[in-house]
Amino acid sequence: MRIPLSALVGIIMTGSFFLIALFAPLVAPYGLAEIVGDVWEPRSAEHWLGTDNIGRDLLSRMIYGGRTTIFIATAATALSFILGSILGLTAAVLGGWIDQAMSRGVDLIMAIPSLIFALVVLSVMPVTTFVLIVVMGLLDSTRVFRLSRAVAVDINVMDFVEAAKLRGEKLKWIIFREILPNALSPLVAELGLRFIFAVLFLSTLSFLGLGVQPPASDWGGMVKENKEGIVFGIGAALVPAAAISILAISVNLVADWVLNRTSDLKGGRGG
């Protein structure tokens, strides 16, 4: 198996992000909310990235923030995929009024801009990590539903699915053994994209103050905390912003490669 350079870069970068997130307490030089210096100190040997708006070590906060960002985004994506793909495949296989009801329901939710929807829900609900994950996961699952249903509708009319139905197979076998393995390629590619959207969405929410609440922080929240510094020529806000973009690009490089690899002629399905 030959891994193209771009994918290799993507894998290494994504891997490092996840490893650092996982071992954040071991890697971070200082505590999350520990005030260790002056406001917006420049880079130094003690503080590699300087300090933030109230004198906390920026590198440490980046590491802890990354942990929060990646954890919430991963959990929300997992939720949206499990929910969205199972419902989408079921709708495709069952068809008829069940499919109609589910699809129209999803259309209804998708008709409302998801950021506004999330802002409304989060301003009513207590903003905890759990609520954030559920709200983001549910909103995103509508997109996954649409994709998996579209893919599965095509597969559902193939002769091998008909053969399974003629054999008398139950819905569970048809969805998980006949259709899902053939729908996996576009779904995995979408997984990468959805993860990135989740990161961006969470950052947006935090930037607007309805995401992760202080003193805990994620990258979006850190941009918000440090944004005033930009006026004075202090680049602290740019560091988390750059981290978001780099993570997005790395995950995309991997997703692209997965899509190319699995949609080959060996029964794979393009896009």
Add this chain to the structure above:
Amino acid sequence: MANNKDFLDIRNLKIEATVFPDGEPAQNLEIVGDVSLTLEKGKVLGLIGESGAGKSTIGLASMGYGRGTIRLSGQVFLNGRDILKGGVKGFRELRGKEVTYVSQSAAASFNPAKRLMEQIIEAGLEHGVGTKAELEKRAVRLFGELNLPDPENIGSRFPHQVSGGQLQRAMTVMALVPEPDLIIFDEPTTALDVTTQIDVLAAIKKAIRNTGVAALYITHDLAVVAQVSDEIMVLRAGAKIERNTAEAIITTPQEDYTKALVSVRSIEHEEKKPTDKPVLSARNISAAYGNKVQVLTDVTVEVHPGQTLAVVGESGSGKSTLARVVTGLLPPFQGEVLFGDKPLSRALEGRSKEDLRQLQMIYQMADTAMNPRQTVGTIIGRPLEFYFDIRGSEKRKKIIELLDEIELGVEFIDRYPAELSGGQKQRVCIARSLAAKPKLIICDEVTSALDPLVADGILKLLLRLQKSEDVAYLFITHDLATVKAIADSIAVMFQGKLVRYGPKSEVLAPPYDDYTDLLLSSVPEMKIGWLEEVLASRKMESAGN
């Protein structure tokens, strides 16, 4: 330099492609190795071989075209100049003017959004062969010559407004309009029904004779190519096997492979007498898609244990719909299906696991009938597990037995469908249905997507299995040669109705009704001059006209 007589002269043509196998470095794959051929003006050379023999590739190479990233080397002289040296500009001059092409699927080759005439004269206009009016006049004359209805106005129709056979003829007109020196016919009749094929064949033959154009005729059907070509070249795996006159190839073939091609479909099958207790009876079945389109009207057939009922008809005759009714996929609005003495539920949902087990199905396209993400072992093993609850090492043992039955080795157990050839795939599908130990197997055009020799092997296997397993077949096909080879009784269908039904010996004996006569006489025979004989003695026009 080619002499004047051989105006197409292919020398040492080699065609290669680069393949990228999974997990291995890129490899060079030789598709055609060192083929030479010559063709005189006004002659027709038939290129014949199985899929993968390189016949289409050679055909396309004679207009300097290679699909995908194919590399051509060697020399192709046309009218005395090496076209492979011409570059893109040379190709553009050549294609659509000196050489034209008729593809297998006219339906997929016409632009559905444009009228026929516009597309037919496009190449001629592009090359400045004539003015719009001249070319249109020429096309109208050719429409008439090729027996298309209403030649004056048919050009203003859209592709979907004419039948498949007419479209194929329109494509032939398209190829003829620029008055080329060479036409490449790439399986022009393969996708058509036999009764339509015969009209298209006659039209092509007439067109070639009247215009004096030279042609390469590519097909896998020896009987068809024998009707239109002067000479035949047999190809196998990218190499020339034999070249001779059409007559010599079919009467006195020299090479073993050619002999096998000529003698294909020589299976003999002794007809069995019907029993009192049919395994399946479909009584007075009428069925429709939606509420409007009625496709079956009052069809009654019976299948007897251990015997084969062949259902024959053209596309649209309702034969596959009959299979869907029997399997329960399409509940009929009238009539009933009995399995033994027991009525089967009309819809699939109402049938018990035991009902389903006894009635299995094999599909036309083995490619799509198997899940590409499951191994052969999983595919064959699932019915064992599902119906008989056989698991673990016993299941593996049974799978190996089944593989043995279908003449495949144990090494196939871990392969994926993509790693099998067309014939092997169909064998695995047969094993999957056998694993359920059914009393009846519905075979829906199981051999029509296969090469003749491979199809022959499948039919022999089916006959052998019928003897050893005592299974009955409901065999749906449009191919009468297959029917003659394996059926015990025959049902001929036309426009959703049963037109003739009974034991094979009665159905295939005169006097015939008009439709059966048309169907029987349209099956190409390996005989020079067959086409003219048939056209002279026909009683009924084919449906495609």
